[in-house]
Amino acid sequence: MLIIPEDVCAQVVTPEAAFTAVEGVFAAMARGDARNFPVVREALGHADALYGFKSGFDKVGMALGVKSGGFWPGNMARGLTNHQSTIFLFDPDTGQLQALVGGNYLTAIRTAAASSVSIAHLARPDAKVLGMVGAGHQSTFQLRAAVKQRAFEKVLAWNPHPEMLPKLAAVAAELGLPFEAVDREALGAAADVIITITSAFEPLMMRDWIKPGTHVACMGTDTKGKQEVDANLLAAASVFTDEVAQSISIGEAQHAIATGLIREGDITPIGAVINGTQKGRTNADQITVFDGTGVGLQDLAVAHVAMRAAQERGLGSRATL
Numbered sequence: 001m002l003i004i005p006e007d008v009c010a011q012v013v014t015p016e017a018a019f020t021a022v023e024g025v026f027a028a029m030a031r032g033d034a035r036n037f038p039v040v041r042e043a044l045g046h047a048d049a050l051y052g053f054k055s056g057f058d059k060v061g062m063a064l065g066v067k068s069g070g071f072w073p074g075n076m077a078r079g080l081t082n083h084q085s086t087i088f089l090f091d092p093d094t095g096q097l098q099a100l101v102g103g104n105y106l107t108a109i110r111t112a113a114a115s116s117v118s119i120a121h122l123a124r125p126d127a128k129v130l131g132m133v134g135a136g137h138q139s140t141f142q143l144r145a146a147v148k149q150r151a152f153e154k155v156l157a158w159n160p161h162p163e164m165l166p167k168l169a170a171v172a173a174e175l176g177l178p179f180e181a182v183d184r185e186a187l188g189a190a191a192d193v194i195i196t197i198t199s200a201f202e203p204l205m206m207r208d209w210i211k212p213g214t215h216v217a218c219m220g221t222d223t224k225g226k227q228e229v230d231a232n233l234l235a236a237a238s239v240f241t242d243e244v245a246q247s248i249s250i251g252e253a254q255h256a257i258a259t260g261l262i263r264e265g266d267i268t269p270i271g272a273v274i275n276g277t278q279k280g281r282t283n284a285d286q287i288t289v290f291d292g293t294g295v296g297l298q299d300l301a302v303a304h305v306a307m308r309a310a311q312e313r314g315l316g317s318r319a320t321l
């Protein structure tokens with residue numbers, strides 16, 4: 001078994017490699033070549049933590065495994081990231097443990113890759129203004145990945161805790177992009193692409209604030225009860241997701257589904273758009289929403305990239321159980 005620590009993951013898995021891996025596995029899911037298993041995600045009743053398992057099998061990429069971990073909201077105060085996870089990869093031929101992989105960096109990079117894939121396939125080609133809703137750990141990864149997909153000229157941002165915005169502003173500066181902290185209505189009125197990446201349990205962005213032609217990547221909602229945007233926005237938009245089963249149960253679409261504003265059949269897997277079997281954006285005024293719920297196969301895909309690269313470069317350490 002290969003042990004691949006966080007620093008090796010960060011060294012060997014580039015945002016570009018994560019984009020390719022995530023785009024590829026979304027396509028494989030839509031072809032029926034890769035399957036996620038039902039997610040376990042539970043409130044621990046301790047430390048306000050959410051804990052669970054995400055697993056699956058990609059029979060083309062030969063990635064089998066599980067990510068175990070979750071979200072400990074008190075971690076930031078201890079100098080740790082709130083999200084904590086570990087990925088286990090197994091040999092699909094024998095069931096033997098192949099690799100034990102740090103999952104924190106990989107979760108951030110694969111989540112950013114998912115919204116980036118959605119921007120690549122769904123945003124207007126002429127998108128210029130990027131709106132960020134959220135300024136936590138994930139937000140800087142999201143920003144870095146998004147700017148690779150369109151020629152953005154400006155970043156607008158809003159966060160319920162404004163004191164967190166300077167970290168995001170520093171990344172925008174590093175990327176050479178003007179950054180402005182604005183209110184939510186102003187963000188909706190100006191942004192061509194909006195990424196929401198918060199832990200919200202109520203809508204932060206309302207339908208009427210979003211202008212025609214906008215692409216909205218909702219990335220924070222990954223649990224029952226969470227919500228980042230007005231359910232009416234999904235009714236007004238063409239809705240895409242990583243996986244429909246998760247979208248309607250733990251994703252942003254759960255609320256529009258529960259209130260009957262949209263039906264399951266209204267949601268398109270982005271893999272089908274990647275494969276060209278379903279349409280993505282069809283006109284410049286259409287609002288598109290990507291409900292990025294986060295699937296286990298994304299984790300396995302980037303962990304596989306880490307494992308192969310670590311093997312090739314002789315990184316990580318070996319152990320036998």
Ligand code: NAD
Binds near residue numbers: 220
């Ligand atoms: P973080 O704790 O570092 O930051 C949390 C963000 O949410 C900050 O912007 C904060 O201001 C905001 N926030 C906190 N409490 C809030 C509340 N009650 N209402 C509204 N906003 C609130 O978290 P992070 O690591 O940046 O992750 C952000 C969210 O993304 C988390 O909810 C996490 O579960 C989710 N996430 C989703 C995926 C996916 O694949 N879809 C992957 C990783 C994380």
